[in-house]
Amino acid sequence: MQNDWQPGSMPTAVIGQIHRVLHKLVDQRLRAEGLSASQIPVLVALRDGRKLTQKELTAIAGVEQPSMAQLLGRMEKDGLIRREPDPQDGRKSLISLTEQALPLIRTGRGVLHHIDIEATSGLSDADRVELLRLLGLIAQAVRSDMLSLDDGDAAQQ
Amino acid sequence: MQNDWQPGSMPTAVIGQIHRVLHKLVDQRLRAEGLSASQIPVLVALRDGRKLTQKELTAIAGVEQPSMAQLLGRMEKDGLIRREPDPQDGRKSLISLTEQALPLIRTGRGVLHHIDIEATSGLSDADRVELLRLLGLIAQAVRSDMLSLDDGDAAQQ
């Protein structure tokens, strides 16, 4: 009974499947350039010599604080970013890009943009707009689901 | 220049964002039942006393072989599955569910179905159909991108 297990008809399952294939493709292309997908938001956020705290980068990337701490640890080890203590507040450190990281911003954005074009090559302009609208509705519903479970911590975002 | 960094207008980026929030929500709900998201396809595939090889489960779940090996290792440790040598072929082992895992199939499917309903609560039936069509187009494009890079190994799927 209940043999109607068809993940192909569940939008959330399909999104997960596409995400995995997409992520694999993105990682392959970025790895060839010495980058990884999670680094791109950090590189972009720190463009033009910007100095941000870990907390700010955490919010931008939309991950939890320890995830960002680990990512920054790897990026520092790879010589992509630098941390300096904030003279105003001893708890913070200000994060900025190294010279080495500068050319990678364009590269990374280019790869992502290119893959986005490829992935949506079968869609018309109207299709793209419609897709973004539908995904937006789902994002909204899921976010409100999450908030109703949280202890108010995320309610500030 | 090129300050038009708007991940919100890139379908692939939006899919990634939704996936992460969705995955977090699914994991929270499943963890309360002693389950995790990656286990569901395995539980469902092994329903009704089915015995499958690791390779078959790998294809069903759509992950790489070492990922499935690790998952099965954890599930075996947790007493959810059992491995027995295939008498026909010494390389294979046949995997099946334990008694303990049986009631979890319904639970897991229920959680996923419930979240899918919640996530798409803002969509009309027509919206859902349209969303699946658009996601299908993307899946197709991405898959063909992947295949053109592979060494023919995945061409059999």
Place this chain on the structure above:
DNA sequence: TCATATATAATAGGCTCCTATATTAATCAG
């Protein structure tokens, strides 16, 4: 002022995925 509360970051530990490589069993060629 001093104790408590809050904010930021680091650490510990686990899951899920990946690539690359090793192991073992079966098959196939000569």
Place this chain on the structure above:
DNA sequence: CTGATTAATATAGGAGCCTATTATATATGA
């Protein structure tokens, strides 16, 4: 029948995400 190839699984190691906890610095309040 034996050596080479193929097939199934296991192992090693790393990225990236999470929750939970700890360490440290700042702010707050009696």
